[in-house]
Amino acid sequence: MEKKTVLRKPKGFIDVYKHKPGAEKDRTHYCPGCGHGILHKLIAEALEDFDLVEKTIIISPVGCSVFAYYYFHTGNLQVAHGRAPAVATAVSRANPDSVVISYQGDGDLAAIGGNNIHQAANRGENMAVFFVNNAIYGMTGGQMAPTTLEGQKTTTTPYGRNVKTDGYPIQVCELINTFTAPVYVTRTSLQDMANIRKTRTAVRKAIMNAKNKKGFSFVEVLSMCPSGWKKDSLQSQQWIKESMVPRFPLGVLRDISEEAETIERPVPVMGHEEVKKIFGYSEFKASTIQKNTEANLEKISLRVSGFGGQGIMSTGIVLANVGMEYGYNVSWLPSYGPEMRGGTANCSVKIQEDTIGASEVTEPNMIIAMNQPSLEKFENIMVPGGALMYNSTLIDIEPTRNDVDIYKVPITGIADELGDTRVQSMVSVGAFAAITGLFDPEEIVSLIPSLFTGKPDKVLKMNEEAVLRGYNYVTENFSV
Numbered sequence: 183m184e185k186k187t188v189l190r191k192p193k194g195f196i197d198v199y200k201h202k203p204g205a206e207k208d209r210t211h212y213c214p215g216c217g218h219g220i221l222h223k224l225i226a227e228a229l230e231d232f233d234l235v236e237k238t239i240i241i242s243p244v245g246c247s248v249f250a251y252y253y254f255h256t257g258n259l260q261v262a263h264g265r266a267p268a269v270a271t272a273v274s275r276a277n278p279d280s281v282v283i284s285y286q287g288d289g290d291l292a293a294i295g296g297n298n299i300h301q302a303a304n305r306g307e308n309m310a311v312f313f314v315n316n317a318i319y320g321m322t323g324g325q326m327a328p329t330t331l332e333g334q335k336t337t338t339t340p341y342g343r344n345v346k347t348d349g350y351p352i353q354v355c356e357l358i359n360t361f362t363a364p365v366y367v368t369r370t371s372l373q374d375m376a377n378i379r380k381t382r383t384a385v386r387k388a389i390m391n392a393k394n395k396k397g398f399s400f401v402e403v404l405s406m407c408p409s410g411w412k413k414d415s416l417q418s419q420q421w422i423k424e425s426m427v428p429r430f431p432l433g434v435l436r437d438i439s440e441e442a443e444t445i446e447r448p449v450p451v452m453g454h455e456e457v458k459k460i461f462g463y464s465e466f467k468a469s470t471i472q473k474n475t476e477a478n479l480e481k482i483s484l485r486v487s488g489f490g491g492q493g494i495m496s497t498g499i500v501l502a503n504v505g506m507e508y509g510y511n512v513s514w515l516p517s518y519g520p521e522m523r524g525g526t527a528n529c530s531v532k533i534q535e536d537t538i539g540a541s542e543v544t545e546p547n548m549i550i551a552m553n554q555p556s557l558e559k560f561e562n563i564m565v566p567g568g569a570l571m572y573n574s575t576l577i578d579i580e581p582t583r584n585d586v587d588i589y590k591v592p593i594t595g596i597a598d599e600l601g602d603t604r605v606q607s608m609v610s611v612g613a614f615a616a617i618t619g620l621f622d623p624e625e626i627v628s629l630i631p632s633l634f635t636g637k638p639d640k641v642l643k644m645n646e647e648a649v650l651r652g653y654n655y656v657t658e659n660f661s662v
């Protein structure tokens with residue numbers, strides 16, 4: 183039989199990378215010649231080969247690899263700058279049977295996160311750390327990192343790193359090797375095929391150590407950054423060989439993986455009593471509110487969106503709270519992006535019977551668009567058959583989707599009629615109840631005092647009125 187070569191992505195990768203709602207890509211965001219992509223591939227291949235994709239949780243850092251979670255078909259967490267080893271510790275301790283990977287750059291791991299990595303190494307946490315040393319802060323435009331070489335020009339050392347003022351490059355592997363607990367400490371490079379193969383071996387060893395609960399494995403990988411170094415790909419590989427390797431010698435500094443004992447730590451378990459003590463709950467009580475078994479729209483994945491100040495977050499919080507009172511599983515995830523300064527602010531809300539996995543809503547079955555940019559941004563990512571409600575007081579254009587139910591509601595106008603634009607969020611809540619059939623407006627009204635504790639009666643009254651007006655507008659103008 184003729185041998186056939188099939189070229190495909192390893193199963194450790196997601197097939198289509200959904201960077202932004204609506205933007206699907208088959209390639210990563212890394213610059214041409216960057217080493218991150220190569221290391222990602224070695225990890226993804228190993229996870230497939232060892233059948234560990236399902237068991238692995240990758241902690242991605244702040245840095246160029248901040249988006250690793252778009253690529254790996256594993257569990258993913260993206261964490262604050264330098265804190266990956268601390269989060270990886272928690273994940274590893276709470277899920278001892280998982281394979282935990284802390285993936286970090288040199289700014290992340292050796293500068294802002296310097297202490298974090300030392301403490302995790304010293305405790306011998308069960309994790310594989312992949313440390314990408316490209317001698318620079320790549321993501322932010324090429325500033326000096328702790329690993330920047332003597333004399334190396336960066337944007338913050340334009341005359342070259344001066345050891346008299348900037349200190350010496352930190353040899354992180356050697357530092358990690360001073361701790362007693364780590365089982366595997368090695369430095370490899372991506373400068374050519376032979377070294378990529380050695381990196382592959384190191385990646386596999388570290389991952390297997392994590393799987394076999396051997397403890398802390400540390401793989402430093404010298405990696406190209408053509409954009410930050412202002413070199414082309416070949417020059418970058420050459421530069422690793424000629425300049426980095428003499429300062430950061432390659433090879434295994436420690437390998438006691440074979441003889442190391444398997445780590446067994448007690449899994450921290452928090453029972454009902456402890457949770458009660460910490461959060462001050464009186465009792466978990468089952469909902470007494472009757473659910474509507476014939477709702478129009480269920481398993482709500484909602485995006486509420488508009489200008490900052492339009493009560494976007496409140497709408498989401500109120501809906502999530504009402505959902506909780508009905509006994510649904512709920513989540514609310516605000517998005518405070520650069521959008522806050524002028525464009526759109528938005529939040530994701532899920533209300534459903536099933537357990538909620540991810541709280542970000544990437545494929546909404548409902549949107550509430552309070553301004554035009556929101557309508558334009560979010561209508562395209564809706565699933566067919568969903569419900570699109572938009573604020574016709576402020577939006578002059580028509581939605582373009584014809585495979586979803588459209589609800590044109592003068593949300594701001596109704597609130598203004600009631601005498602206070604701020605109650606527009608509760609108009610949306612009432613309209614939501616009518617469109618989905620999920621909540622009874624009278625139930626929402628009865629919950630208002632507990633949702634707005636401490637507010638004067640007049641405010642409560644106006645919010646109650648707003649819910650009913652929003653509800654009635656929908657039932658009177660649409661067949662729901």
Ligand SMILES: Cc1ncc(C[n+]2csc(CCOP(=O)(O)OP(=O)(O)O)c2C)c(N)n1
Nearest residue numbers: 244245246263287288289290318319320321
């Ligand atoms: C608390 C905090 N401080 C600073 C920054 C800015 N910042 C973003 S990435 C980065 C450095 C990343 O460099 P490195 O870890 O070497 O990763 P690379 O981008 O080179 O892969 C910095 C300083 C930030 N995002 N958060």
